[in-house]
Amino acid sequence: MAYGGAGTASTTRQVKLEKESELRIEVANDTPLRLRLLNGTAEIFGTELPPQIWLTFPPHFKFAVFTWYGATIEMDGSTETDYTADETPMVSYVNVHAVLDGRRNQAKASPESAQGPRVIVVGPTDSGKSTLSRMLLSWAAKQGWKPTFVDLDIGQGSITAPGCIAATPIELPIDPVEGISLEMPLVYFYGHTTPSQNVDLYKALVKELAQILERQFTGNAESRASGMVINTMGWIEGVGYELLLHAIDTFNANVVLVLGQEKLFSMLRDVLKSKPNVDVLKLQKSGGVVSRSSKFRQKSRSYRIREYFYGIANDLSPHSNIANFSDLFVYRIGGGPQAPRSALPIGADPVANPLRVAPVNIDRDLLHVVLAVSYAQEPDQIVSSNIAGFIYVTDIDLQRRKITYLSPTSGELPSKYLVMGTLTWLET
Numbered sequence: 001m002a003y004g005g006a007g008t009a010s011t012t013r014q015v016k017l018e019k020e021s022e023l024r025i026e027v028a029n030d031t032p033l034r035l036r037l038l039n040g041t042a043e044i045f046g047t048e049l050p051p052q053i054w055l056t057f058p059p060h061f062k063f064a065v066f067t068w069y070g071a072t073i074e075m076d077g078s079t080e081t082d083y084t085a086d087e088t089p090m091v092s093y094v095n096v097h098a099v100l101d102g103r104r105n106q107a108k109a110s111p112e113s114a115q116g117p118r119v120i121v122v123g124p125t126d127s128g129k130s131t132l133s134r135m136l137l138s139w140a141a142k143q144g145w146k147p148t149f150v151d152l153d154i155g156q157g158s159i160t161a162p163g164c165i166a167a168t169p170i171e172l173p174i175d176p177v178e179g180i181s182l183e184m185p186l187v188y189f190y191g192h193t194t195p196s197q198n199v200d201l202y203k204a205l206v207k208e209l210a211q212i213l214e215r216q217f218t219g220n221a222e223s224r225a226s227g228m229v230i231n232t233m234g235w236i237e238g239v240g241y242e243l244l245l246h247a248i249d250t251f252n253a254n255v256v257l258v259l260g261q262e263k264l265f266s267m268l269r270d271v272l273k274s275k276p277n278v279d280v281l282k283l284q285k286s287g288g289v290v291s292r293s294s295k296f297r298q299k300s301r302s303y304r305i306r307e308y309f310y311g312i313a314n315d316l317s318p319h320s321n322i323a324n325f326s327d328l329f330v331y332r333i334g335g336g337p338q339a340p341r342s343a344l345p346i347g348a349d350p351v352a353n354p355l356r357v358a359p360v361n362i363d364r365d366l367l368h369v370v371l372a373v374s375y376a377q378e379p380d381q382i383v384s385s386n387i388a389g390f391i392y393v394t395d396i397d398l399q400r401r402k403i404t405y406l407s408p409t410s411g412e413l414p415s416k417y418l419v420m421g422t423l424t425w426l427e428t
């Protein structure tokens with residue numbers, strides 16, 4: 001074999017790809033797959049493959065190797081499926097990229113209107129939104145831009161753990177295996193994986209994130225001209241639709257890319273007609289996008305939390321820490337009534353305040369909960385503060401009033417204010 005270690009020669013095979021075709025792969029459930037580019041040029045979701053270098057893809061990974069001009073790929077290991085497709089929407093996607101690129105150049109050249117394109121990608125679940133966002137970001141980064149990636153998908157987000165909305169600048173094409181490299185992502189903790197749990201909180205956090213980015217852009221011409229790519233949730237009916245409009249409005253998106261649904265496209269086009277500076281474009285969904293069951297989604301959420309603490313290749317070692325109950329302050333956002341019934345006019349029902357920050361007693365209910373570490377200085381700043389990261393509660397000792405938790409780093413937490421949602425994890 002031309003390489004050492006894992007794999008057997010019998011599972012090594014080559015695939016020749018004609019120009020503008022792609023090899024679609026689902027890695028087997030139990031073993032990783034190794035793959036390399038033997039000759040030609042190819043990319044994975046917008047990031048070029050280095051020639052000859054073996055890349056290892058973990059079990060379950062679903063991806064495509066696309067070539068513009070032809071390539072030969074070598075694979076080592078087993079796959080759930082792999083097949084070649086010569087019908088892809090890639091030309092239409094790269095055309096969008098070219099238009100965005102033109103707008104970035106325009107923005108850069110004219111200081112008085114130096115805002116680059118703000119693209120928002122919308123569509124039903126499994127329409128390829130994250131994948132298209134990723135391609136647009138990687139193609140832009142390859143040309144030297146530093147676009148901001150905003151991920152509003154609290155279910156299957158790709159910046160950090162589930163239950164968050166987040167943003168990060170993309171300075172290099174996104175690594176095909178490791179995903180987005182995180183220097184200092186700006187993360188807000190929503191705490192749930194569906195927006196219906198607390199719609200007002202979701203909106204409030206979207207607004208906070210947009211305001212901070214707006215401020216950052218003011219002082220940074222380069223990222224302002226590079227613009228943003230905003231990925232959204234696949235929830236597009238009812239409240240989901242309302243939240244899409246809210247996001248388009250809040251981020252001042254001026255390019256709306258609608259993937260895979262005619263109805264959503266026509267609704268958005270009609271409602272955004274009054275905004276002449278907003279372009280609504282319909283794009284074809286790729287036949288390669290894999291539908292994921294709710295069980296699979298649940299599993300991948302759990303995997304994302306694991307990845308936060310242990311790294312994608314088990315290369316991080318989180319620390320187990322013990323704190324006194326009195327050292328940590330856990331809060332929950334929303335729920336509970338705003339005022340006691342006795343304080344309300346006779347006959348009035350107490351209204352739940354979705355943004356109310358309430359202290360949580362430390363007890364066994366916190367076991368296996370993922371808590372966000374807030375940057376808030378005071379409890380009333382919790383909703384408007386971003387978070388430093390997460391801890392995972394592994395033991396509660398009621399007698400000794402001690403809490404044991406896993407944290408990515410040793411030592412003191414950056415803040416004593418912790419936020420609890422409904423995010424739990426069972427370490428296996």
Ligand SMILES: Nc1ncnc2c1ncn2[C@@H]1O[C@H](COP(=O)(O)OP(=O)(O)OP(=O)(O)O)[C@@H](O)[C@H]1O
Pocket residue numbers: 022024025062063064123124125126127128129130131132153156232233234286287288289290291
């Ligand atoms: N051309 C392709 N070939 C093979 N797999 C693909 C292709 N495009 C996307 N995928 C895979 O399909 C899955 C779903 O795609 P993606 O995450 O982009 O969809 P989405 O619309 O963002 O989903 P969500 O419902 O979570 O919002 C992912 O695992 C992705 O890697």
